[in-house]
Amino acid sequence: GESVGLHLPTLSVQEGDNSIINCAYSNSASDYFIWYKQESGKGPQFIIDIRSNMDKRQGQRVTVLLNKTVKHLSLQIAATQPGDSAVYFCAEIYNQGGKLIFGQGTELSVKP
């Protein structure tokens, strides 16, 4: 069946440290991956994406790594801040348009 995301349900880090959130995906045919951040009571917010022909992409304080050999995706957040506390979801897109397959998510908690 469809599935994305094996996860650490909760990740706790100290403010200022780097965070790494991991995700495993099951469909080797997926060609587009996205990380979303969801704060309590809000909808998911786009963070960064990566196509399957890439293995790394950097944004502002965030880096996404893609390892297609082991079907693994990770999100690295540099200098984690209290405002980064949220649930983070990885998602994949098949070659079918706008259908996103989300994982279960990882809750990131940042301690001051």
Added chain:
Amino acid sequence: DAGVTQSPTHLIKTRGQHVTLRCSPISGHKSVSWYQQVLGQGPQFIFQYYEKEERGRGNFPDRFSARQFPNYSSELNVNALLLGDSALYLCASSFGAARTGELFFGEGSRLTVL
């Protein structure tokens, strides 16, 4: 600029009732997708509409239906509500229909079925 807007934000229904949820996409966006998010899980794809036509359907029963209007707003309808339909219903819009990851999500409509 207004983002994706959804209404109502919260509602309570009883089993067997019907519910209609509404979504207005970002101005200029022609595609609307609906997702169901059960507490503690990731969103699950229900429908995608583009230019008023259904472009995709997830693994949901026929009790779930949707439509898109000429102004690109959308409605999600759920008939014969079950307790398990209690969830946050998210609407997302994008400019195009295909191969886009940058969906813009609304804040959702939280449905509780008693």
